[in-house]
Structures are given as structure tokens and as C-alpha cells.
Amino acid sequence: MQYRNFTKDNIKVSALGFGCMRFPILDNDSSKIDEEKTIEMLRYAIDNGVNYIDTAYNYHQGNSEYVVGKALKDGYRKKVYLATKLPVWKVESYNDFNELLDEQLKKLDTDYIDFYLMHALNKERWDKIKKIGVLKFADEVKKSGKVKYIGFSFHDELDVFKEIIDSYDWDFCQIQLNYVDRDYQAGEEGLKYAYNKGISVVIMEPIKGGKLANPSEEIKSIWNLYEEKRTPAEWALRWVLNHREVSVVLSGMNNIEQVKENIKTVSNAKANSLSEEELKLIDKVTDVYNEKIKVGCTGCEYCLPCEQGVSIPDIFQIYNDLYAFGTEENSKKAYSSFIEKGIDASKCIECGRCEAACPQNIEIIKYLKDAHKILTK
Structure with a gap:
């Protein structure tokens, strides 16, 4: 060492x-x-x-x-x-x-x-x-x-x-x-x-x-x-x-x-x-x-728990993976399971608590909307 x-x-x-x-x-x-x-x-x-x-x-x-x-x-x-x-x-x-x-x-x-x-x-x-x-x-x-x-x-x-x-x-x-x-x-x-x-x-x-x-x-x-x-x-x-x-x-x-x-x-x-x-x-x-990464999320989970159950870091991970790592099929499949569980971005009520807690100062609400649009195409 x-x-x-x-x-x-x-x-x-x-x-x-x-x-x-x-x-x-x-x-x-x-x-x-x-x-x-x-x-x-x-x-x-x-x-x-x-x-x-x-x-x-x-x-x-x-x-x-x-x-x-x-x-x-x-x-x-x-x-x-x-x-x-x-x-x-x-x-x-x-x-x-x-x-x-x-x-x-x-x-x-x-x-x-x-x-x-x-x-x-x-x-x-x-x-x-x-x-x-x-x-x-x-x-x-x-x-x-x-x-x-x-x-x-x-x-x-x-x-x-x-x-x-x-x-x-x-x-x-x-x-x-x-x-x-x-x-x-x-x-x-x-x-x-x-x-x-x-x-x-x-x-x-x-x-x-x-x-x-x-x-x-x-x-x-x-x-x-x-x-x-x-x-x-x-x-x-x-x-x-x-x-x-x-x-x-x-x-x-x-x-x-x-x-x-x-x-x-x-x-x-x-x-x-x-x-x-x-x-x-x-x-x-x-x-x-x-050029490829969409959201600068590190998965620290400071935004959790979301009162609406939105699995914020996991959504951003599969959204970024789709662009940075070319995992379109797997990312969309994973997001479908989020929808089934009721933890997808559509559950966001835009309360802003997650954004206040985020140490990366990410515009979480905006990116959740973007991710939902792409991952449900």
C-alpha cells in the first residue's frame, strides 16, 4: 500500500x-x-x-x-x-x-x-x-x-x-x-x-x-x-x-x-x-x-426518500446509461419496471424538496421530465 x-x-x-x-x-x-x-x-x-x-x-x-x-x-x-x-x-x-x-x-x-x-x-x-x-x-x-x-x-x-x-x-x-x-x-x-x-x-x-x-x-x-x-x-x-x-x-x-x-x-x-x-x-x-452524460448525478441518495416514492437516482442512472453507455434496451426495460412499481418520474409533484437537498445542485424536476419522455418512447 x-x-x-x-x-x-x-x-x-x-x-x-x-x-x-x-x-x-x-x-x-x-x-x-x-x-x-x-x-x-x-x-x-x-x-x-x-x-x-x-x-x-x-x-x-x-x-x-x-x-x-x-x-x-x-x-x-x-x-x-x-x-x-x-x-x-x-x-x-x-x-x-x-x-x-x-x-x-x-x-x-x-x-x-x-x-x-x-x-x-x-x-x-x-x-x-x-x-x-x-x-x-x-x-x-x-x-x-x-x-x-x-x-x-x-x-x-x-x-x-x-x-x-x-x-x-x-x-x-x-x-x-x-x-x-x-x-x-x-x-x-x-x-x-x-x-x-x-x-x-x-x-x-x-x-x-x-x-x-x-x-x-x-x-x-x-x-x-x-x-x-x-x-x-x-x-x-x-x-x-x-x-x-x-x-x-x-x-x-x-x-x-x-x-x-x-x-x-x-x-x-x-x-x-x-x-x-x-x-x-x-x-x-x-x-x-x-458530450454524452445528461445528468451529473452521483447516486449519493441525499434526495431520498421522496414522499411520492420517485426513485430519483435510479431514474437518472438508467437515463445516463442510455446515452453514455448505449444501454437503450436495458434502460427502457428497467424504467418499465419502475412504472409498474409506481416509482417513476410521472409521480413527481414538483415540490422541490429533492432539489434543495441535492449536493450537486441538479435541476432534478426538469431532468425527471426529460428522462420520462425519453425512457417511455
């Missing part, structure tokens, strides 16, 4: 972090985690050098932290740095900060959290929790020992990111970055801005929620132009890790094969190791994707 420096204390963290948002599930229900497979995967990763485990209060509809806590029993807790996130949208008073943290410590069955993040900050959430006293809370929990290091994850525009970075002596931050989303939200400029301020950076969505791992034949043909054969996921991870400013890249792995592949990839994906030829090839693939 490759290790990189993290925080001003230069902690050695594995360049690959295990993202705990996409565990294997049962009955196609994201709240029902397959605990046996998940614990096996997590412990295999740890046994093979992964020491950064990233979960959150709301992952798997609130159940990820419980399962991570179980996986870290039998001595595994001491082998890792554990990261989780404060659900800032649930905070209405100062006491809520401490109550939520204590709840998370209990769910994770641990006395402390190594890396604690303010989750999914945007301008509105940042302004709200700042007024409630989040920076005082950050100082207090570090002094108490319940939290070792404080950071935030981010979903908004670059200027907001810079404002937050400049507002506190953060230990680290977490941003979205992949070769398709170079200028999206904080992007590469935000990465360099934080790094130059001495703030370590964790990268989420390096494979864009798995989207970049299953390309069309057109994109496969571009990858195959390179002499050394690599999987699409490997290309995506290597592009992110080529940035010297990146300390950890998170991958939401959901089977043991992905774990093994990513560990192998990250072991030698050093900073500044990609050649000019490799970078140009990645640029070419980026151009093709940008």
Missing part, C-alpha cells in the same frame, strides 16, 4: 480510503447491508494496508456506522483511522452538535473519532451552523479527545469553498474530483487552494459513483489505444492520485474484487507519475463523456 502525509502532523494514511456509502445490500434495499460480505471486505482491505475508513451518519439510511463499528471489533479499530461526518442539516441548536456526535460514537462503538467532518457543506448550511457555534464546538471536541482532527466535506461553488477554507484552521477537507468533474464545485483549483493553505485533501467520487468503471465501447476503444492494459476504474484512480495535493482517494467498493483491484492500483499510482501520452488519452475520454 502507498501512504501519504495527512494533516499538519503528517500522519501516514493509505492513499486508498474505504468509502462506506456503497456496501453490498440485501433485497435491493440500501438500508439492509449485507453485513457478512461487508465485514469481510473491510477487514480484507485493512489486512492489506488500507487504514482510512470513511462513513457518515446518513449512509445506508443510517446503518453504515453500525456495521462499520462491528467490522472494527476484534482489534481492527486500532489498525485504522476512522472518519465520519456530522449531519449538519439536523442541527438546530448548539446542544445538537454534541448529541449527534455522542449518538455516532455509540453507533460506531468507539470512544473517539479520528477525523470528524462537517458533512456536505454549502453556503446555506455553512452560514447556519456558523451562527449556531460550530467553530466553538470544533475547538471543544478536539480538546475533549472525542475527536482528533476536524474537517468538512463540500458541495457548492468554488468561491464558497474558499470562504470556508479561510474561516478556520481546518485539519483537512473532502471534495469531489474525477477526470470528468475537473472544474465542478471546488475542482482542481480548490484542491490546490486548500493544499497551499496547509490543509490536507481527501477526494470523493473519483470514479463518479462507479459511472466511469463501466464505459461504452467507444470509450473502451480509446483506453485500448494505450499499450499497457488497465481497467477504466484504474485509469480514474490513477488520474486523481497523479495530483501531489491529494492525500486520500475514497472508493465506495461493494465487492471483494473491487477491493483487490483498487489496492493493487493504488500501491504504485504515485503522484506525477502519468506520462504526457497517458494524460492526453484521459483528456480524450473526458471529452467523450462530457
